[in-house]
Amino acid sequence: MNGTLLLEELVLPAIPDGEDAGDFLAVVELNNAVCANDAGTDDLAQAPAELLAGLRDTADEIQRIFVMRERGAIVGCVIVGHATAEPTSTQFDLMVLPENWGRGIEDALLARAEEETRALGRKVMQTWTLHPGRTDGPTVTPATGWGVVADTPLAALLRNAGCTLEQVERNSAFDLTGPMDEVRRRLDESIAAAGADYRLVEWTVPTPDALLDGYAWALSRMSTDVPSGALAVDEETWDADRVRRREERLIEGGQTMSVTAVQHVPTGRLAAFNELVIGAERTEVTHQFCTLVLREHRGHRLGMLVKCANLLRWPDIAPYSPRVSTFNAEENRPMLDINEQIGFTPVSYAGAWQKKLS
Known part of the structure; x- marks a missing residue:
């Protein structure tokens, strides 16, 4: 140098x-x-x-x-x-x-x-x-x-x-300018498959007070329930205050987030959720942040449910955004299968690197 x-x-x-x-x-x-x-x-x-x-x-x-x-x-x-x-x-x-x-x-x-x-x-x-x-x-x-x-x-x-x-990780995109008939059909099928034990809840941040604790718990599970290979990932602790701080950062940065979630009716806990985010310029690309079906609630088509519900909700928030961009681990076939069935296509890739220090 x-x-x-x-x-x-x-x-x-x-x-x-x-x-x-x-x-x-x-x-x-x-x-x-x-x-x-x-x-x-x-x-x-x-x-x-x-x-x-x-x-x-x-x-x-x-x-x-x-x-x-x-x-x-x-x-x-x-x-x-x-x-x-x-x-x-x-x-x-x-x-x-x-x-x-x-x-x-x-x-x-x-x-x-x-x-x-x-x-x-x-x-x-x-x-x-x-x-x-x-x-x-x-x-x-x-x-x-x-x-x-x-x-x-x-x-x-x-x-x-x-x-x-x-x-x-695969970076995929969904075209928001095309027809949404297939998304709507898959949402209807997923709601029917989930049954009466699950109900859809939706909001735009800030999160309603009544959902804060459940949302915090679901966010904490992102550190334990998604594929991470051999990456060293600490189990995260989330509470209502941490959720609020996260949302304040988004709002301060001019961003808007829509959350669709599924609530498990017998327990009242959130079983799955999906987040879509866009910046102050509403004609730019939309980003999908977190998507998760908690491990104990898998097998009920909840991943398809929350993804499709948010895509159908999104035009009311950002009608001129051209597409949604998202990342998923290549070994996460269940989520990639959902993406592909909805219409997401590969755009780019990311590599997760790690060095352990002696």
């Missing part, structure tokens, strides 16, 4: 369009450019307000941004985050565009991520890489054996640094 490069921590601005927000906006631009380059789609871009809301709130996750400057300009970045309640790992996102690769920038940023992980006393560091939907070159197979990703320079960097590709 030459002497014109300087690695330093970025100070966050108070608001995304303030006079001191120039460097932060450069990081947002870099993030979106790297996502588009690596995945081959613009669907994964984030608005400045969305990213800043998550970075500034440190109650549940603390994130530090380290940037590499060259003559003042930002030419690389790594964001290192860790959950405040869960003790095992850090998650990092390393961003360098192809024209700046191979000059030691990526190596220095990766080393800084590991240094931060060790300073926190954590034993695991994890990251997710993006990959195009099709590749004719070499590929890497994850430890699960499900799926492959393109063997990119970032993948090679991580592998050479001792990281293991633990899992591959």
Whole structure:
């Protein structure tokens, strides 16, 4: 690395369009450019307000941004985050565009991520890489054996640094501009199959007080009930306050979330849920966040039920959004089967990497 490069921590601005927000906006631009380059789609871009809301709130996750400057300009970045309640790992996102690769920038940023992980006393560091939907070159197979990703320079960097590709996720999209007859038909079939023990409940955040505790419990199960391969995942503890903080971050970032859930009538607990989210610009892509059928309620077509119900509810919220983008583990065949039956098609892929520190 030459002497014109300087690695330093970025100070966050108070608001995304303030006079001191120039460097932060450069990081947002870099993030979106790297996502588009690596995945081959613009669907994964984030608005400045969305990213800043998550970075500034440190109650549940603390994130530090380290940037590499060259003559003042930002030419690389790594964001290192860790959950405040869960003790095992850090998650990092390393961003360098192809024209700046191979000059030691990526190596220095990766080393800084590991240094931060060790300073926190954590034993695991994890990251997710993006990959195009099709590749004719070499590929890497994850430890699960499900799926492959393109063997990119970032993948090679991580592998050479001792990281293991633990899992591959498929990024799929659903066309919101087409007919919804099939979605409606599958919803009706799912409601009939679920029977009288299950009823559909829907809301737009903030979550109604009466559903907060049940929603918190369901969110906590995302850490235990979804396929994660050999990734070190702490069981998360959620309560009403944590749900509220999450929703406040979304609202502060200009985002709107619709939740469709199924309530188990005999117990009153939520058995399944699906989340759709869009930013302040309602003509942009919709993102599906969490979808889960709790393990003890599987086999009743609840996954199909909540997904179809939210897709049918969504045009009332964002009628001009062109599509829904979602990620699912390649080994999660039940959820991928649902997606494919509804009409989701593959767009890109993500690789989940992990390094265990000695």
